[in-house]
Amino acid sequence: xxxxxxxxxxxxxxxxxxxxxxxxxxxxxxxxxxxxxxxxxxxxxxxxxxxxxxxxxxxxxxxxxxxxxxxxxxxxxxxxxxxxxxxxxxxxxxxxxxxxxxxxxxxxxxxxxxxxxxxxxxxxxxxxxxxxxxxxxxxxxxxxxxxxxxxxxxxxxxxxxxxxxxxxxxxxxxxxxxxxxxxxxxxxxxxxxxxxxxxxxxxxxxxxxxxxxxxxx
Numbered sequence: 164x165x166x167x168x169x170x171x172x173x174x175x176x177x178x179x180x181x182x183x184x185x186x187x188x189x190x191x192x193x194x195x196x197x198x199x200x201x202x203x204x205x206x207x208x209x210x211x212x213x214x215x216x217x218x219x220x221x222x223x224x225x226x227x228x229x230x231x232x233x234x235x236x237x238x239x240x241x242x243x244x245x246x247x248x249x250x251x252x253x254x255x256x257x258x259x260x261x262x263x264x265x266x267x268x269x270x271x272x273x274x275x276x277x278x279x280x281x282x283x284x285x286x287x288x289x290x291x292x293x294x295x296x297x298x299x300x301x302x303x304x305x306x307x308x309x310x311x312x313x314x315x316x317x318x319x320x321x322x323x324x325x326x327x328x329x330x331x332x333x334x335x336x337x338x339x340x341x342x343x344x345x346x347x348x349x350x351x352x353x354x355x356x357x358x359x360x361x362x363x364x365x366x367x368x369x370x371x372x373x374x375x376x377x378x379x380x
Contacts, residue, residue, distance in 0.1 A: 166213045167302060170204055179325070197324070198287055201294035208298070219297035220348030227345040231353030234337070238361040246369045273366050284363060288355035295323050296338045297348040304339070313340040334358060 178200060186192040208214050216222070273283065300319050304312045316339020321331040338351035365372045 166208060167299060170208075171299070174200060174323075195287075198290055201290045205290070205294055205298070214298065218302075219293055220301060220342055220346070221293065221297070222347050223349055224345065224347050227341075227347035227349040228353070230341065230345055231350035234341075234350070235354045235357030238358050239364065242361050242364045242369055242372065245375070246372055249371065249375070273363065275367060280363065284356055284359040288359055289352050292338060292348055292352045292355050295320055296335075296342055296351050299323065300335075300339050301342060309340070309343055312343050316340070 174197075178196070182193065182196045186196065205219075209216065209219075273279070296316065300312075300316045303319065304315050307315060313336045317332040317334075317336035320335020320338065321327045324331055334355060337354060341350040341354065342348055344350075365376070
């Protein structure tokens, strides 16, 4: 897809360095500039009919909904289970978790307001998945086999977010694999949203798990 070249060139070569030079003192723009770019780009390519909703994977199917819901619920369920395991094992009072409840969510970029939670758990996962997986990864790797799509999807997902972490690599691999398996971006969106919900639960209700899962971020 020829449209990807100018989209990615502007993103990597112009927008990224410009934001880090001009908006370093603005935490909101500095943290979410890429989400605004995703939203604007998606609106433009759809309005100009450069791509169709179907090419982005925006088709709702029962298979995608069920798969996304079943896989997505796993990280949410595991949060209280893992915390309970730490308590039962007697590790909750370990020095590793000392001061965990003193962390301030707002200083970590989390907002407990309803609009803040909506933005974090629904809007960001939707725009992130449709742009990165539906538009970029889906078109760059559409001729590759499933294994290459999964591995390449994880690497591209991390690269586009400028953060090569286990969390991004895993989410990218799962998302690319789900899109290939279901033919819909809905399953990756649901999984991403559930990961975000689990992250919010950890930050606000199970802060000691941050010390356990820090290797994923």
